[in-house]
Amino acid sequence: MPEMNKFEDLSMRRKRAHSRLLALKSKVYEGFLAMEAAAYADGALPKKQKELIAVGISVVKDCESCMQWHIEQAASSGASYEEIFEAIEVGMEMGGGRATVSARFALEVMDNIGLSQNQ
DSSP: OOOOOHHHHHHHHHHHHHHHHHHTTOHHHHHHHHHHHHHHSOSSSOHHHHHHHHHHHHHHHTOHHHHHHHHHHHHHTTOOHHHHHHHHHHHHHHHTHHHHHHHHHHHHHHHHTTOOTTO
C-alpha cells in the first residue's frame, strides 16, 4: 500500500474526527457545524469571498488543516489561482514573517489540488 501524503493524511484525519464527533453526538460540534453553515452561506458576500477571507485567516493562524480545507472550498466555489494566491498574500501581510511559513504550505495545497496559474 503506498504511503499517504501529508494532504491525504490531513483529509483522512479531519474526516475521522468529524465522524467520531458526530457519533459521540457532541452538541458543541453540532453547534459548530451549524455556525459554519451559516457563516459560509451566500449573503452580502458570496461563499467564494468568504472562503478567500478564511484562507487569509488560516495563513495567519498557521492552521494547516484550515488552509487545506478553505483553499479546497474556495477553489470549488469558483476562486481562481490568482484570487487564492492574493488571499494568501493578505494573510502573509497580516501575520508578518511567521505567516510566510504558512504561505509556503498554502502554496503546496494549491499544487496538490491541481490549481495552476491562468486556469
